[in-house]
């Protein structure tokens with residue numbers, strides 16, 4: 001029969017050992033902070049990107065914690081569970097040299113979990129009432145993926161058989177041909193452990209002088225018979241697995257080579273499979289790779305199966321191991337999420353105790369059949385009632401003695417009877433002898449049965465406290481201890497509750513700060529989005545402006561070029577038609593009106609010089625030229641009144657004072673040529689490109705000034721590159737482009 005199954009997580013403890021003397025001498029600093037009230041481990045790392053790492057576990061133990069603290073705080077209840085019929089597993093995991101063997105085994109002065117568990121088991125049995133126990137132990141190691149029986153006796157043939165992992169009919173894992181030893185006391189167990197330890201594979205590495213090079217599994221089977229509520233006897237079978245794993249190691253750190261290196265490779269391989277099994281269980285994967293290593297196969301029930309399990313993760317505090325410490329903590333943190341389904345193993349078919357008890361019942365029945373009244377109070381409903389066995393044995397002894405006494409009394413009475421003849425007396429003596437023989441025969445048989453019973457009884461364990469007072473005081477002691485444990489548990493729980501409370505308050509405060517910050521972030525985000533949109537708009541506007549400016553720029557450049565060409569053309573015209581001393585006073589006296597957007601030239605009173613024109617022409621031609629000239633004047637090309645010469649060369653001034661200078665004859669000729677060309681051509685075309693037009697920054701053409709004077713520097717004065725008279729008019733002005741229409 002099996003009790004209802006319920007899920008239960010693997011419990012994870014972390015134990016941090018103190019700095020070793022070697023580490024202190026090397027000047028290493030501790031980087032692990034253990035807060036056992038809050039059950040937190042904090043690891044300080046010097047790498048900024050990792051910062052401080054904090055983990056919470058079911059129990060944490062710092063460098064000052066004792067073996068007793070660990071056992072009473074977290075292990076005792078698990079051993080109790082094994083006594084109640086649960087499978088229970090405790091396994092120590094961690095980097096090499098971090099204290100796994102110290103925690104599991106300890107020393108004779110400072111015993112660890114294994115001896116303390118055995119102490120608890122035997123104390124429990126000792127104070128039990130009406131219960132029988134059978135305690136068996138086995139001890140083996142996995143060394144380089146090979147199973148070794150650590151308790152085998154050398155030279156015995158059956159021990160030479162290879163031990164193998166098998167699955168029983170209930171689907172549970174067991175090891176075939178592994179030696180099982182019945183334990184009767186703690187001392188017995190200690191001797192057995194010593195033998196096993198001597199067979200264990202241990203080696204020395206740079207990290208640990210006595211490093212375990214194998215995974216060691218010490219298993220205790222506890223079978224217990226007890227009277228059920230149905231008045232029948234039932235059997236519970238608990239199993240306690242105590243596992244000291246080999247340490248994970250970085251080969252570079254342990255400096256291993258040769259055999260040590262090979263061992264380390266195998267150790268790391270099986271530990272990595274253990275990690276994969278843990279991951280698969282946590283992720284509820286459809287395939288869990290238990291079969292990938294012997295270790296995981298043996299721990300199959302303990303991880304994800306029918307077991308209550310505690311993992312003890314051992315770590316070191318020193319800074320130089322921080323990476324390994326973090327790796328162990330991550331491994332342990334994942335293991336917290338493994339779910340098991342432990343249940344009490346009740347009345348299994350293959351319980352050895354059941355075999356013994358059935359045999360005992362049969363022997364008792366035989367004994368009863370030989371008793372004087374043919375029945376026994378120790379067997380009811382065909383089952384052995386352990387409470388009545390001792391009383392009945394006492395009664396049996398008494399009844400044999402009283403039967404013998406009765407027989408002796410009868411014989412003595414017969415001998416004292418004087419009325420009997422010799423033959424009758426002989427006859428009676430023979431009857432007495434036969435009766436005595438039969439009584440003795442029955443007694444011998446009873447004694448043999450008793451011896452068998454005792455030998456079976458010896459194999460089973462039960463409470464040794466016989467008197468009611470002893471039993472009561474043992475029970476009181478047990479109750480007192482349990483009360484202490486409860487008090488301790490309550491104290492720890494209230495510490496944890498207080499720590500959690502503080503944490504909740506901290507979290508609430510942080511949450512409210514986070515909410516405020518989030519709100520601020522939201523506002524900032526909204527503002528940023530708005531600004532970004534505005535920025536985008538501005539960017540677009542700037543682009544448009546730039547495109548516009550570029551196109552305006554192009555237009556302006558074109559316009560400026562056109563204006564420059566036009567200016568050059570006009571100056572060319574002026575230079576052709578008007579001597580410099582004639583137009584310079586005009587230029588100096590010219591004024592620009594920004595309001596009218598117009599230039600005004602000096603008044604008539606100002607004297608200007610005009611060139612003599614139209615020499616030696618007929619009257620008709622002169623008139624024509626005069627008209628043409630005046631039309632140019634009208635067009636503001638020649639703002640100077642014309643001085644008309646007569647045939648003799650006398651000057652005749654039509655307006656104002658006129659002078660003629662021999663130097664200006666060239667210009668007059670040029671002007672005459674131009675006018676002549678004008679008489680023949682529809683358009684006058686001037687090639688502005690043959691002049692270099694330079695424009696000084698101060699030259700007065702800017703429209704920004706309201707009123708200004710025109711001046712022309714000599715540098716800006718265009719000079720003909722060749723004599724215009726050398727060429728035909730059209731050739732001289734090839735690209736004026738019709739500007740002078």
Ligand SMILES: Nc1ncnc2c1ncn2[C@@H]1O[C@H](COP(=O)(O)OP(=O)(O)OP(=O)(O)O)[C@@H](O)[C@H]1O
Pocket residue numbers: 016017018020063094095096097098099100101102103208210211212213245246247248314
């Ligand atoms: N909590 C502790 N308090 C004091 N000393 C400790 C503690 N834990 C471990 N030590 C010491 O540290 C050393 C290494 O411990 P131990 O051999 O148990 O490590 P381990 O993890 O089993 O190593 P390996 O994996 O190499 O077998 C031993 O000298 C042990 O006595």
